[in-house]
Amino acid sequence: MRRLNWGLIGxxxxxxxxxxxxxxxxxxGLYAFVAGALxxxxxxxxAFGRRLxxxxxxxxxxxxxxLAAERDRPxxxxxxxxxxxxxxHYPIARAFLEAGFDVLCEKPMTTTVEEAEDLVRLARATGRICAVNYGYTGYALVRHMRAMVARGDLGRIRLVVAEFAHGHHAAGDDDRNPRxxxxxDPAEAGVSxxxxxxxxxxxxxxxxxxGQEVTRLAADPVSCVPSRRLEDDAMINFRMDGGAVGRLWTSAVAIGRMHGLTLQVFGERGGLRWAQEQPNQLYWMPLGGRLEVIERGEPGLSPEAERASRVTVGHAEGMPLAFANIYRDIAEAIRARAEGRAPDPSVDLYPRAEDGLRSVAAVHAMAASGRGGGCWVDARPPMFRTG
Ligand SMILES: NC(=O)c1ccc[n+]([C@@H]2O[C@H](COP(=O)([O-])OP(=O)(O)OC[C@H]3O[C@@H](n4cnc5c(N)ncnc54)[C@H](O)[C@@H]3O)[C@@H](O)[C@H]2O)c1
Known part of the structure; x- marks a missing residue:
C-alpha cells in the first residue's frame, strides 16, 4: 500500500x-511529507521546508x-x-478543493458563515474531503465518551458543561507578540x-x-484587556437539538489555567468528566453507584477508543497522537473512496466541513448575541435551518 503524499501550508x-x-x-507511516509552503x-x-x-x-x-506546481505532478x-x-483558510482551502485535492483545514474553517457554506457545497460537489482539525476529538477517551453516550450508558443527556479557559494572553502585550x-485583529481573526x-x-x-447539534445560544463576550477589539473571555449558554442544556466558559486571561479544555456530560443515569490535561483518565459515575476512573488503554473499552489508543495503559498519551488519529481516519477515508468501499466505522470519526460550518455559525451567533446584550440567537447555519 503506497504512502499518501502529504503537504502542509503554514x-x-x-x-x-x-x-x-x-x-x-x-x-x-501512512503519509510521506513531500511538499510545503510553510x-x-x-x-x-x-529554507525551513528544506531543513525538514x-x-x-x-x-x-x-x-x-x-498549487500551480502540485496540480500537474503525477x-x-x-x-x-x-x-x-x-x-x-478559506481562499487556500477553496483553491485546493477546486483543484481536486483533499484538505484538512485548521479551525475555525473560515471567518464567515457564507464562506463556510461555500466550502461545504464545494466539498459535496467535488467529492473531496474537507476535514476540520478538531484534533481533540482524536483522544481515545473522548471517543469512548461518545461511544458511552451513543450506547445509552448515561440515558437522556440533560446537561453539558464545557470549558476552554487559559491565561496565555493575560499580559495584554498583543502588539509586541506576532503570534x-x-x-x-478582526481583519485576520474574524468576529471573535x-x-x-x-x-x-x-x-x-x-x-x-x-451527538447533538447546537440550536441556539446566548453569550456574554468581554474584552478584559480594554485595548482589544475582540473578546478575551466569554460565557455562553446554549441548547442542543436533542434537548441537552449547555454551558461553556472560554477565556484567554485566566492566569494559572494552562490549557483548560474540559468536558462534563450529565445524563439521567450517570455523569462523565474528562480534562485534556489529564487525557488518560475519564471519570464516570453511574446514578446511585460509585465514582470510577476509566483508564485509557485498559481492556474492554469501546472499539473506537481501542483503535485510538496507541501506547500501553499507564503511559502518557497526548495531543500529537490525538492528531494522528485524525490523520489515520482521513487516510482510511481516502483509501475507502479509492477502493469503492465504506470506511471502517470505528475510525470514521474525523470532523467534516459540516462541523466546521456549524462552529463558524456558532462563532457568529456568539458575536451577535454579545452585540444584542446577551440575547438568545439562532446558532444554526442558514443552510441547516429547517424551521
Ligand atoms: N486544532 C488545534 O488544536 C489548534 C491549535 C492551535 C492553533 N490552531 C489553528 O491553527 C492556525 C495557525 O495557528 P498557530 O497558533 O500555529 O499560529 P502561529 O501564528 O503560531 O503560526 C502561523 C504560521 O503560519 C504561517 N503563515 C501565515 N500566513 C501564511 C501564508 N499565507 N502562507 C503560508 N504560511 C503562512 C506563519 O509564517 C506561521 O508559521 C490557526 O487557524 C489556529 O486557529 C489550531
Missing part, C-alpha cells in the same frame, strides 16, 4: 500548531506556487493541511478571538460526544 518554524501536524501525520515569508518557508527534508522544488515559498499531494491564520496580535480560537474546541467536543 505551520512554519516557531508556529504553535505546525509541529503537532508534522508529528501527527508521521506517526502511522511560512508567510517565502524564503524563510523554503522536502525536495528543493517542493519547498515552496507561497501556497499559490505550491505524484502530487493527496492531502493538504491548511495551518495558517484564520482569514487565509498573539492576529488573534485579536478567544471563542473562535479556543472555545469552539470545547463546543465541538460537546457536539461530538453528545
Amino acid at each position: 505551520g512554519g518554524e516557531g508556529s504553535q500548531i505546525g509541529p503537532a501536524h508534522r508529528l501527527g501525520a508521521a506517526v502511522d 511560512d508567510h515569508r517565502p524564503e524563510v518557508g523554503r 527534508g522536502l525536495a528543493p522544488d517542493r519547498a515552496y515559498g507561497d501556497w499559490r506556487e505550491m 505524484d502530487r499531494v493527496d492531502l493538504v493541511t491548511v495551518a495558517t491564520p484564520n482569514a487565509t 498573539v496580535r492576529w488573534r485579536y 478571538a478567544v471563542f473562535a480560537d479556543a472555545g469552539i474546541h470545547a463546543l465541538h467536543l460537546a457536539v461530538f460526544v453528545t
Whole structure:
C-alpha cells in the first residue's frame, strides 16, 4: 500500500500548531511529507521546508506556487493541511478543493458563515474531503465518551458543561507578540478571538460526544484587556437539538489555567468528566453507584477508543497522537473512496466541513448575541435551518 503524499501550508518554524501536524501525520507511516509552503515569508518557508527534508522544488515559498506546481505532478499531494491564520483558510482551502485535492483545514474553517457554506457545497460537489482539525476529538477517551453516550450508558443527556479557559494572553502585550496580535485583529481573526480560537474546541467536543447539534445560544463576550477589539473571555449558554442544556466558559486571561479544555456530560443515569490535561483518565459515575476512573488503554473499552489508543495503559498519551488519529481516519477515508468501499466505522470519526460550518455559525451567533446584550440567537447555519 503506497504512502499518501502529504503537504502542509503554514505551520512554519516557531508556529504553535505546525509541529503537532508534522508529528501527527508521521506517526502511522501512512503519509510521506513531500511538499510545503510553510511560512508567510517565502524564503524563510523554503529554507525551513528544506531543513525538514522536502525536495528543493517542493519547498515552496507561497501556497499559490505550491498549487500551480502540485496540480500537474503525477505524484502530487493527496492531502493538504491548511495551518495558517484564520482569514487565509478559506481562499487556500477553496483553491485546493477546486483543484481536486483533499484538505484538512485548521479551525475555525473560515471567518464567515457564507464562506463556510461555500466550502461545504464545494466539498459535496467535488467529492473531496474537507476535514476540520478538531484534533481533540482524536483522544481515545473522548471517543469512548461518545461511544458511552451513543450506547445509552448515561440515558437522556440533560446537561453539558464545557470549558476552554487559559491565561496565555493575560499580559495584554498583543502588539509586541506576532503570534498573539492576529488573534485579536478582526481583519485576520474574524468576529471573535478567544471563542473562535479556543472555545469552539470545547463546543465541538460537546457536539461530538453528545451527538447533538447546537440550536441556539446566548453569550456574554468581554474584552478584559480594554485595548482589544475582540473578546478575551466569554460565557455562553446554549441548547442542543436533542434537548441537552449547555454551558461553556472560554477565556484567554485566566492566569494559572494552562490549557483548560474540559468536558462534563450529565445524563439521567450517570455523569462523565474528562480534562485534556489529564487525557488518560475519564471519570464516570453511574446514578446511585460509585465514582470510577476509566483508564485509557485498559481492556474492554469501546472499539473506537481501542483503535485510538496507541501506547500501553499507564503511559502518557497526548495531543500529537490525538492528531494522528485524525490523520489515520482521513487516510482510511481516502483509501475507502479509492477502493469503492465504506470506511471502517470505528475510525470514521474525523470532523467534516459540516462541523466546521456549524462552529463558524456558532462563532457568529456568539458575536451577535454579545452585540444584542446577551440575547438568545439562532446558532444554526442558514443552510441547516429547517424551521
Ligand atoms: N486544532 C488545534 O488544536 C489548534 C491549535 C492551535 C492553533 N490552531 C489553528 O491553527 C492556525 C495557525 O495557528 P498557530 O497558533 O500555529 O499560529 P502561529 O501564528 O503560531 O503560526 C502561523 C504560521 O503560519 C504561517 N503563515 C501565515 N500566513 C501564511 C501564508 N499565507 N502562507 C503560508 N504560511 C503562512 C506563519 O509564517 C506561521 O508559521 C490557526 O487557524 C489556529 O486557529 C489550531
